Amino acid sequence: MDVEFSEEQQEIRSALRDALDKASDSPAVRAGMVTEHGYDAAVWRRLCEQTGLAGLGIPEEYGGVGFSFTEVVIALEEMGRVLYPSPFLASAVMAASALVHSGDEAACAEYLPGIAEGTTTATLALAEPGSRDVAEVSLSATVTSAGEYRLDGVKTHVIDGALADLVLVAARLDGEVALFAVAADAAGLTRTQLPVLDQTRRQGRLDFADTPARLVGTPGAATAAALERVRQLTEVAIAAESVGGANRCLDMTVEYSKIRVQFGRQIGSFQGIKHRCADMYVQLETARSALYYAAWAATEAEAAGLDVDPAAPGAGELALMAPLAMTTATAAYRHLAEETIQLHGGVGFTWEHDAHLYLKRATTSALLFGQRTLQRERIAALAGI
Structure with a gap:
């Protein structure tokens, strides 16, 4: 298992971060989320044209870029960092994966090019x-x-x-x-x-x-297996978004602790604040480790296909690591978002500050596949506990 990102993957992250910082700052997020579609369609189309965002994980024969799921995870992490409202998760991850894994070449040829271009959601x-x-x-x-x-x-x-x-x-x-x-x-x-x-x-x-x-x-077992794989990939995608959002919460909190002065000192110099920021960092890195393991498993499993030996790299691990990464990341995300609000003091509770937007995303992401207790029961069953 290689836990290092390649130079090309680091360049993809850098390019996406630059583009998203310009397209999805706080005013843009707030403006997009109150529109009819919940996002700025013009910005979405421009990002797709300039970066190939919607087609990152779609095979080249269907108009996509043809990258592995690792690059998709990098993109989701960066989108989660800035809370970019877009159809990417539903369209480019869930729907596109369902089509690719369906084995229906005619349907893929008809629908995937539009999804890859961002013109079809x-x-x-x-x-x-x-x-x-x-x-x-x-x-x-x-x-x-x-x-x-x-x-x-x-x-x-x-x-x-x-x-x-x-x-x-x-x-x-x-x-x-x-x-x-x-x-x-x-x-x-x-x-x-x-x-x-x-x-x-x-x-x-x-x-x-x-x-x-x-x-x-x-219809049948093949379709059921394909949809289960799509569910696993979606869980890894949610984990990626959550790690990106949690990382931003920590950055906001550390930055604020350096400029907020109380009792004549920066609040970041107080031991109690240091301890809480350190705890936030530990939870973030734990979630990040689970995410990258799951991303590796997803990439290996995708390369091997659906009908593979359970002992093949990534094949057995993805089923377990996908929900584990999601529950770990969403729990860490919610904790960091709550701490961000608390450590920002009064301003953290206001509508004008972005902390509540991250808390809301963390809360809903954790429930996309049901209550946490049900998710943990599934993990325990998969682990043979």
């Missing part, structure tokens, strides 16, 4: 009321006498669900897990924006009533 609808597990998908898919597919049921907490141009939907067809593509304007599809704590990331409820859909891939 997509999302993946997995969660249903009461369940966020791939194995418990219950939304119904049927086939008509004319060979057309129809969907009936509800998906909820779909990231960018009410905004995306294309929705990929996990459903049950004759008892088997299947993946379907549904256009945003499809008949029988009702999309409702959900009230959310984190205004930088929208979520929606999707109601399907005899909604026409296109089958993607082949």
Whole structure:
């Protein structure tokens, strides 16, 4: 296992950081999160054109850049650092990964080029009321006498669900897990924006009533395995965002402790403040270590494909490390965000300061795949505890 980033990867991080610092400063984040889409569409398109952001992890044959998942993690870490509101997670990670792993070359050729360019936004609808597990998908898919597919049921907490141009939907067809593509304007599809704590990331409820859909891939165990892999990659992606955000919280706190003067001294000189900042750093580095291990496992597993020997590098580790990295990183993120608010004193509790935005992202990210207790039970089962 190589824990060092290559020179090219470091250059990617530097270029993305420069671009995001200009495109996603505090005023830009606040302006974007109150727009109709929850982000500045013009800035998103410009970043995609200048940096190839949306196509980083998409294969070159489908219009992407063709980088590994490690480069995607680097991008997510940098986006999390500045809280960049965008469709990247839902479109370029979740939906794009679902298409790539579906094995449906026709669907990939039709949808992925637009996603890679950033001109098409997509999302993946997995969660249903009461369940966020791939194995418990219950939304119904049927086939008509004319060979057309129809969907009936509800998906909820779909990231960018009410905004995306294309929705990929996990459903049950004759008892088997299947993946379907549904256009945003499809008949029988009702999309409702959900009230959310984190205004930088929208979520929606999707109601399907005899909604026409296109089958993607082949129903059955292969599709279930592909969707489980997508879930694992999404967990690593959330961990990356969380580490980036937590890092920014620590930087803000240390910077403030150097300029805030109380009792004639910089507050950073007080032992109590030093200890709390040191604890923040330890939690951040613990989360970062878990993230980079998971990113390595994801890159190795992606290179090997879905049907690989469990003993192959990364194959067995990803299933365990993905949820472990996510729970570790989101817990650290929330702790650091709370400490940032506390150590900034009165100003940390105000709307004008950005600390509350990071706390809201940390809180919602931790719940994207259900309650923490359920996530830990899954980790324990995977670890054989």
